[in-house]
Amino acid sequence: MQFTSTDIEQVESTWQQFVPSATLQDADPRRFRFDWRSVEAGSMSLVRYELAAQVHSRAEPEDQLLVCRVDAADARIWSGRQSLDAGQPWLTDGARVEAKWDQVARVRALIFDRVAARDAVRQITGDDRLELRATGLTPHTREDGARWERMFSYIDGSFGAEGTDPLIAAELGRHALMLTMSVFPTTFSESLDRPVQRMAAPTSVRRALSYIEENAHLPITVDDVAAAAFMSTRGLQYAFRRALDITPTEALRRARLEGAHRDLRHGKGASLTAVARRWGFSNVSRFATMYRETYGINPILSSR
The missing domain is CATH 2.60.120.10 (Jelly Rolls)
Structure with a gap:
């Protein structure tokens, strides 16, 4: 045209x-x-x-x-x-x-x-x-x-x-x-910068990641994630570090940050503080820093 x-x-x-x-x-x-x-x-x-x-x-x-x-x-x-x-x-x-x-x-x-x-x-x-x-x-x-x-x-x-x-x-x-x-x-x-192991993580790690994605909005802990993957917490930490070069705690934090990002973008929450706390970030200043480092912008609650 x-x-x-x-x-x-x-x-x-x-x-x-x-x-x-x-x-x-x-x-x-x-x-x-x-x-x-x-x-x-x-x-x-x-x-x-x-x-x-x-x-x-x-x-x-x-x-x-x-x-x-x-x-x-x-x-x-x-x-x-x-x-x-x-x-x-x-x-x-x-x-x-x-x-x-x-x-x-x-x-x-x-x-x-x-x-x-x-x-x-x-x-x-x-x-x-x-x-x-x-x-x-x-x-x-x-x-x-x-x-x-x-x-x-x-x-x-x-x-x-x-x-x-x-x-x-x-x-x-x-x-x-x-x-x-x-x-x-x-x-x-x-994903292009990930080591090859990250693209083919063992079944236990994939199971843990799926559990995190499905339950990040709930008050789960790393111990809960390990139990869902049928592993000890220590074993899960080792598996994550070897396959993904991150810890299960970091993976859970990233999933919750993504959840907060979605809620902010769609205006789901009374305030920035409320959204941050709902996703487990008690320190709003630290949450804002992590959000800015991840998404390149300051966290702002949409008016929609």
Whole structure:
């Protein structure tokens, strides 16, 4: 799809076809001009547009992974209280990201269906338990950000005006997903750094991990986890260290942090303190530090 428009409502409704949460706020209709190009390739969409206007935009995807670069001389980009580098692309799988500019912005974005992306990385890693998440908003390095931009240009140029063969489109989509997942902090990029043993943990460890995932919201202890895996606590600690290079306590803490992250994102809780305590974090300051280190943003309770 490709068009030019000066109609703010048309532009916003078009953008929302790809990212339902996207909004264009405070747009100046007196100098609004929008040049749009988009391509859909299976579970991935590519969007490129130029927008001349004073604009405040916002996106908070729910069932998608959104990767975006706002190229504008006066752009300001942020998520919660965290300012983002306007010279770099950013990735969100739920965190609200906002941008403002007053002149002209060139925006490039890839949108991936979250479930399809998860299934793809499970197939590639061989880990059918891998939950795909962004663990940070910005690329690992500035060079990684440049790699993503080169990839976007290549993908964009590969889709012809008359469409692309489905097989080629599928390969382009896979290439885009894999590079995106590698250059940004994600559970997929973390899995690439794992030792081989972690991908083939013994049955006892897998049983313990399943028990943790199913019961992290309950007041279980490491002793309970060991009992569920039919092992002694000492034996479980050894097995975890050998297979995963972490302790059962760390695994339980990570699962509870993920639970708190979900509740905050969906506004489930009276306050940040209440959510932290529900998931076993009595020290809210320490919880905030762990959350920031894991997800790249400060913990904020969504108003939804």
